[in-house]
Structures are given as C-alpha cells and as structure tokens.
Amino acid sequence: MSGEREIVLRIEDLKKAYGDNVVIDGLNLEVRAGEVIVVIGPSGCGKSTLLRCINALEDIQGGRILLEGQEVDGKSKNIAQIRQKLGMVFQSYDLFPHKTIIDNVTLSPIKVQKRPKDEAVAEAEALLDRVGLLDKRDDYPRQLSGGQKQRVAIARALAMKPEIMLLDEITAALDPEMVHEVLDVILDLAREGKTMIIVTHEMSFARAVADRVIFLEGGHIVEEGIPEQFFDHPKTERAREFLHTFEFAAVRSHTE
Amino acid sequence: MELLGLDVLFKGTNMARMLGGLWVAVEISLISVVISIVLGLLFGVFMTWKNPVARVISRVYLEIVRIMPQLVLMFIVFFGATRVWGINISAEVSSIIVFSFWGVGEMGDLVRGALTSIPKHQYESAAALGMNKAQTYYHIVIPQAVRQLIPMSINLVTRMIKTTSLVMMIGVVEVMKVGQQIIEANRMVSPNAVFGIYGIILLMYFFVCWPISLLASHLEKKWSN
Amino acid sequence: MDFAAMADYLPLFEQAMWLTLRIGWVGILGSLAIGLVVAVITHFKIPVLYQVARVYIELFRNTPLLIQLFFMYFALPRVGVPITAEACGMLGLALLGGAYMAETFRSGLEAVDPIQTESALSLGMTPAQVMRYITLPQAVSLSIQSFVANIIFLLKETSVFSAISLMDLMFVAKDLIGLYYKTTECLVMLVVFYLIIILPVSILGSVAERKLRYGAFGS
Numbered sequence: 222m223s224g225e226r227e228i229v230l231r232i233e234d235l236k237k238a239y240g241d242n243v244v245i246d247g248l249n250l251e252v253r254a255g256e257v258i259v260v261i262g263p264s265g266c267g268k269s270t271l272l273r274c275i276n277a278l279e280d281i282q283g284g285r286i287l288l289e290g291q292e293v294d295g296k297s298k299n300i301a302q303i304r305q306k307l308g309m310v311f312q313s314y315d316l317f318p319h320k321t322i323i324d325n326v327t328l329s330p331i332k333v334q335k336r337p338k339d340e341a342v343a344e345a346e347a348l349l350d351r352v353g354l355l356d357k358r359d360d361y362p363r364q365l366s367g368g369q370k371q372r373v374a375i376a377r378a379l380a381m382k383p384e385i386m387l388l389d390e391i392t393a394a395l396d397p398e399m400v401h402e403v404l405d406v407i408l409d410l411a412r413e414g415k416t417m418i419i420v421t422h423e424m425s426f427a428r429a430v431a432d433r434v435i436f437l438e439g440g441h442i443v444e445e446g447i448p449e450q451f452f453d454h455p456k457t458e459r460a461r462e463f464l465h466t467f468e469f470a471a472v473r474s475h476t477e
Numbered sequence: 478m479e480l481l482g483l484d485v486l487f488k489g490t491n492m493a494r495m496l497g498g499l500w501v502a503v504e505i506s507l508i509s510v511v512i513s514i515v516l517g518l519l520f521g522v523f524m525t526w527k528n529p530v531a532r533v534i535s536r537v538y539l540e541i542v543r544i545m546p547q548l549v550l551m552f553i554v555f556f557g558a559t560r561v562w563g564i565n566i567s568a569e570v571s572s573i574i575v576f577s578f579w580g581v582g583e584m585g586d587l588v589r590g591a592l593t594s595i596p597k598h599q600y601e602s603a604a605a606l607g608m609n610k611a612q613t614y615y616h617i618v619i620p621q622a623v624r625q626l627i628p629m630s631i632n633l634v635t636r637m638i639k640t641t642s643l644v645m646m647i648g649v650v651e652v653m654k655v656g657q658q659i660i661e662a663n664r665m666v667s668p669n670a671v672f673g674i675y676g677i678i679l680l681m682y683f684f685v686c687w688p689i690s691l692l693a694s695h696l697e698k699k700w701s702n
Numbered sequence: 703m704d705f706a707a708m709a710d711y712l713p714l715f716e717q718a719m720w721l722t723l724r725i726g727w728v729g730i731l732g733s734l735a736i737g738l739v740v741a742v743i744t745h746f747k748i749p750v751l752y753q754v755a756r757v758y759i760e761l762f763r764n765t766p767l768l769i770q771l772f773f774m775y776f777a778l779p780r781v782g783v784p785i786t787a788e789a790c791g792m793l794g795l796a797l798l799g800g801a802y803m804a805e806t807f808r809s810g811l812e813a814v815d816p817i818q819t820e821s822a823l824s825l826g827m828t829p830a831q832v833m834r835y836i837t838l839p840q841a842v843s844l845s846i847q848s849f850v851a852n853i854i855f856l857l858k859e860t861s862v863f864s865a866i867s868l869m870d871l872m873f874v875a876k877d878l879i880g881l882y883y884k885t886t887e888c889l890v891m892l893v894v895f896y897l898i899i900i901l902p903v904s905i906l907g908s909v910a911e912r913k914l915r916y917g918a919f920g921s
Contacts, residue, residue, distance in 0.1 A: 276824050305826030315821040319839050329825040332835060374821075381825060543854065544900045545893070546861035548872060553889050560885040635764065642766035646865060646872075653768065660776075671776040679769050686764035 226253040229289055229384055229416055230275070236283030237267070237274055237440075244270045246440035247284070252385065255414045259427040259448075262437035263463060268420045269312075271437070272387045275418070276309050289384065305333065308378030312390040314370035316362035316377070322349065323358040326377045334381065341380070348376040352406050368399030375406055386410065386417040393422060404430075424467050428452050436460045485663045485670040486677060494659070495674075498652030499681050502641035505572050505649075510634050512573075513580025520581050521588020535585070542582035548643050550575045555647045572644040576637055587629050591622040624700040631693035635686040642682070652678055708887045711878055718874045719895050725788060725868070726860045726899070729795025730853055736796060737803025742833070744804065745811045755804070762801035768862045770794050775866040787868045791860070799856045806852055810845030811837060843914045850907030857900050871895050 230252040237245040244267040252258055260268045273279045275286055277295035286293040293303055316325050326345035330336045349355045352372040354365075362370055371391050378386060388407065392400040404426050411417065411430050421427055427434060427448065434451040436444040436459070444451065444460045455461045486492050524535045555571040558564045566574070595618050603613040645654040656674045663670050743755045762770065771794045778785050785793070814837050822832040842849070864873035875892040879885050 278820055278823065301823075301826050301828045301831075304824055307824065309821070309824035311817060311821060313817055315815075315817045317818065317822075317836055317840075319843065328835060329822075329827060332831060333826045377825070387824075540904070544858075544904055545896060546858040548861040549892055549896055552872070552875065552892065556879055556885050557889055560879070560883065639764075639766040642768040643862060645768075646862070653772075669780060671773075671780060675769060675773045675777060679765050679773060682765045682769060683761060687760060690760075690764055 226255055228252065229254050230418075231287040232275070232284070233287070234284035235271075235274060235281060235286065237270055237279060238282050244440055245274065248437075248440065248442060250435070250442070252416065252418065255416055257411045257415075257417045257419065257430055257432045258435060259431035259433075260418065260420045260435045260437055261422070261424075261427060261463075262443075266437045267440045268437050269389050272309070272389045272418060272420055276304060276307050276387060301333070305329075305381050306384040307387055308381055308383030308385070309387040310371065310374045310378050310389065310391050312393050314362070314367060314374065314394070316365075316370050316373055318362050321359050321361055322354065322365070322373055325362070325373060326380050329377070330380050345376070345380055348379055349373070351409075352376050353402075366399060367395045368402045371395065371399075371403045372406055375403075375410075379410075384416060386415060388417060388419045388421070390420050390422065424452070424464075436463065438463075484673075485659060485667045486673055488663075491659050494655050495652055495677065495681075498650065498655035499685075501569075501649065501651040502644070503638065503685070505569065505576065505644060505651075506634070506637040506641050508573050509576030509580055509637055512577040513584045513633070513637075514630065516577070516581040517584025518588055520585030521592065524585055524589040525592055539582055539586055542579055547575060547579060547640055548646060550578065551643065551647050568644065568647045568649040571647060572641070572649060576640070580633065580637060583633055584630060587626055587633070588622075591625040592618075594625060595621055628693045628697035628700070631689060631696070635689045635693070638686055638689075639682065652681065703890070704884060704887055707882070707884050708891060711874075711884075711888065711891060714874050714878070715871065715891050715895050718869055718871045719899065721788075721868065722860050722863070722870045722899060725791040725795065725863065725870075726857050728792045729860075730799060730856050732792065732796025733799025733803050733852075733856065736800025737807055740800060740804035741807030741811060744808050759801045759804055762798050763805070767794060767798050767859050768865055770798060771862065771866050787863075787866045790866055791863045791868055795856055795859065798859065799852065802852045802855070803849070806845045806848045807841060809848075810841035813844045814840045846914050847911055850903070850911065853903055854900060854907070857903065861896075 228251050230250075232248060232250040235245050235248040236243070248267075248271065250258075260271065262268050270279060274281050275293065277286075277293050277300055280295055288303060288306060291303060294300065297303075316322075317328070320328060323342065323345055326348060327338070327341045330341040330344070331338055346355060346358065349358055352375060354369055354372055354376070357365060357369065357373075362373070365373065374391075375386075391407075392403050395403065400423065404423065407417070407419070407426075408430055419427075419430065429448075431448045433445060434448050435442055436451070436455075436457075438459055444455060444457045446456075451460065452464065455464060486495070520535070523531060526532070551571060554574050555566065555568060558566045558571070599617055599621070600613060603617045608616065641651060642653055645651055645657075656678050660670045660674050740755045740758065743751045744759075771790060774785065774794055775787065775790045778790075818836055818840065819832055822836040823829075827835070860870065861872050863870045864876065867873070871892055875888045878888045
C-alpha cells in the first residue's frame, strides 16, 4: 500500500559516533507519506539516537538525512524551518513549566510560525479536545498527571502541523495505567494517516500501529518487515532472541 | 613606575605600613570568624528548637542581620556605646563586635539550613540498619551537614574580609586608611599615586579573597552529590 | 530622646534617603543589565568574551566595593575621565552588582533542564527564541531567591557612598553626630531610614519567592 506514495524522509548511510563509540553505523531508511514505522531493539541499539539525529539534535559523522529532498543539517541556517516539519515527543515530560497548557501548545505556532493568535488558539483548543484535555487548558503542567502531560506534548507537536511525528519512548516513564490513554491517541493518529516514526518497548502496541517494524541492533537494521511477519515469524536469530525476552516475561507473569 | 605612582610604594616604610594595615584587617576578620563559627554552631542548633520564644528571637535577630548594613551597625556600636553609655570601646573592638554579631547570625542560619536539609528517610534508614542516635549523627547526619556547611561558611569568610574595608570609616587605621595617608603625603611629588596605591590595595584584597573563593567553589563542586 | 531635634533633622535625612534610593536603584538596574549580558556570555562560553567575563566576575566579587569606588572616583579623573560622585556611585554599584547578578543568572540558566531546550528546538524555535521564551523565564524564577538576596545586598552596600563624599544617610548621620552630639536620635533615625529603604524589598522578595515556588511553577 505504501508502494505508490512519495518518499518524505530518506536516510542514506547514516553514521553517528560519540568519540570511539559508534552508535549508528551505516543506516539506510526510506519513509513514505502516511507510513507508520516502529523501531524496536535492545537498549543501547541506537534507536533513540536515530530519532535525535533525524531532528538534528545530534551532529552526525557521516551520511545524509533528506526531508522532502532537503538536507537536515544542524548547522544550516534554515534548520529551525526544517524542524517545524518534524514533531518530536520525548520520553520525559518536557512541557514548559512556566506556561499554561494552552500557552504550551500555542507558543510555537504564534512565535515561530507567526500565525494569528486567535487562529492558533482555536486550533490548539481543537487539538486539546482531541486528546481529551480541553478542560485543562488553563492549568499548569505540574497539575497534570504524566499521561496527561504526554498527551499535551503530542498536541503541542501536532500544532506545528509537522510532516512527520517522531515519538521517542513516550510511554517509558509512565505508570502502567496511563500508558493506554497515550497510545490510544497515537493509534488514532495512525488511523488518520499521519506519518510517524515510533520508538517503543510496547510490543502489542507496536504490532497494532506499525505498517513496518524495524529491528535495530548495534547501529544496523538487522531485520525489517510487516508486523505480522516480524512478530510471528522473525527471520533472524537476533530478532527471535529479542522477542523471546518479552515472551519469557509474559510466561512468568502467568505462573505467578 | 612613576606613571602609575608605584614609586611611592617603595619610599621609606610605605610598603611595610600597607602590609601592616592589611594585617589589621585580616586580624579583625580572623577573630570575628572564630567567634562566628563557635557561637554560630550553637545558634544554629538553637534555631532548630520548636519553642515559640526561640523562634521569635532568632527571626528578629536574622532579620536585623539581613537588613541592616554592617556600617550602620558599626555606627551604633561605636558611637552609641562611647557617646551614649560612656563605655569606651575602641574602633577595633567595635568592628569585631559587629562582625561577630553578623557572622553568628549568618553562620547560625547556615547551620540550621544544613541540619534541617537532611531528609527524614536518612534518619529512618539509619535506624533501620540498627544504628542508635549517636551513631546516626556521627556516621550519617554530621558528615552530610558538614559538607553542605563548609563551602558556604568559607564564602562568609571572604565576605568578612571584604567588609573589613569599612572599618576605616569609624577610624580604624587599616590598609585603606594607610593608603589614603600615603596618597595625601605624596600628593605634590607623585600625583599618580592614586593608581598605584588603590590598585595595590585592590590586588591585595583580591589575592587574599580569590584563593579562598576558589577553595569554596572547589569543595562545593566536589561534594555536590 | 529629643524629638524636636529629630524633627529638625528630618528633611536632611529625607533628602539623603532620596539620594540613596536614586543611586541604589539606578545601580541595581544597571547591575541587572550587566548581569544578564555577562551571564549569557558565560553560559554560551563565547570565546574571548568568556575569558574577559570571568576576570570581571572574579575581580569584582573578590574585592570590596569601597576600594572599587575609590579607584574609580580618584583615579579615573587622572586619566581624563571626569566622573561625578553620584555617577561614580551608580557605576560602582552596577559593576559590583553585575558580577553577582551574572553568577545568579548563570546558575539559574544551568538549572534549567536541557530537555527544555531540545523540545523548544524541535518545535522549530531558533536558539534566540529558545533563550527568550523558554530558558530565560525559567532561569529567572529558579534564581529568584538569590536574586532578591543580591538586591538587598546592593542596597546595603550603598552605605559606603559617604566615603566618596556623597551626602547619603551615613554622611548626614555622622555629620549631625559630630556637630550636635545628638547621637541616640541620629542613630535611631539612621536605622529607621534604612528600614524604610530595605524592609519593603525584603517583604516583597519573600512574597515573590513564595509565589514562584508554590504558584505557577515547579513541575
């Protein structure tokens, strides 16, 4: 289905290292419009670093990242414009503590994109409504639960009307009962056809939301495929071992 | 040399007089620091008392220290004591009284802050490990409190040394006063002495205070976690 | 206590208070401006300027205001920079305060979580916008306590101005004590006038601290 769509993001031979420690080693990836890509892999495999590189929060040591044909380069003059097309949500709640919820969402549309204030506010309210938090519009972040903060963070990223959403383990710091409310929002976005790259440890969510799963280890893509194939019949030993750690945990919880 | 008026420094006993003046300043601050530390520790413990009278007293004391300029306090002690009550206190002793009054207040507040900042679960986990009260204080509380206290009290010392520059204003002959006298005496022969003398005094203070400040921030960084 | 004498002295003290307030607050505003610029320089470690800023901070934090003032007041005119005592007081206070404010702002900037910068950047803000809308407002409120302490400290430091023959409160008090021997009266008035100058700042400061700590802030 994604075959006919245009390619929005192209990563060519990406290399990222911290000194001698190579984190991403020659990674290639193409993301088509409307595609939802889930990146999984053991901790330290470079999946979060990959998202940070795409958003130019890390300098890269080799290769290129092209967003709609434009190179993403942290040092270039128009990096702020390119970043507007990439909506990123982090693992830790990164709302601005000195701004109300509505101000968190409208700050960038008004100050960065110079959109008229009433238009930005109306749109922000619609987004807050969509994530079920319109009644919190005048609260401050500290008054919200972790799950609510993450939903606001998603709304804030969406307010910039990004081409691609980058979600970096957005449920990893949440209490288990809050994970669902956040992931529901993402499933909804996927249904709507939003292009997303998602790093997660939630396997059942990954299976439900992904068009394509990418298994990363040692800075390479070890295996990729559609979720049914990847989760039920992984081709590589590495992926089998990795998935097995999750199954093992599941069996244990049954017997306890 | 003459351009900066530094030649004046090496005339006669001028340099020795300046260093003598610096010593007076250092002496005043050293005596006050010792008094402040000893009494400040006691005052800090006093401030942790829940007694309402103790609270009011410490509150008022701290507020005076916080608000009144040291120079005003010096005026009160120096002029007030001598003129009003007829007690003859020298300017030096007045300075030491005021510096100690100030130092005890600030030191006490630091001690109180350090003592109350140790979280309750530290006491609880020490108790859970079977320590008695004395062991808890010796092994757990005091080492943590001291680490917080030392850098900040060192900063208090540098502030005291800097403030000694004020004692000339109630007539103590310390380094500033000596400097002024030298400049006055050489006004005709060496009009540029203002540069040399005040510059040297500036550097004297700097090289006394700077290493102490560096030590404080070094310790602060080292012990910050 | 001789209240008639105190009433006679009142205008003199009042005049002196306005002088102290004028120099004090101009100096404090100056120190805020200097502190902000220097803090940004040290925060971003801008080459050359960073080294200059460090020397400035260390020099002014480790020497007494009195000597800084003497140096400026008596030495500057000798190199052809005539400066009035009042301007000297303002400049001296601004430079001294700038060194303290810079350290306060800098530690405030350091206390802002780096993730705040990253998320602002990923919303497409330029580094200048991040500074203005995200980092700076948070840094200011994180450092409000030491900020208030600095202002009180600077207002207290104004008491040395009489040394460069400015007719401030100390000057008037000392003068009157010398002339009329009304020591108690003058000392009481001195204390009262310093309370008028500093107590409101102290009270407002604690209110602001409480507001920022329990109010809008602290996620």
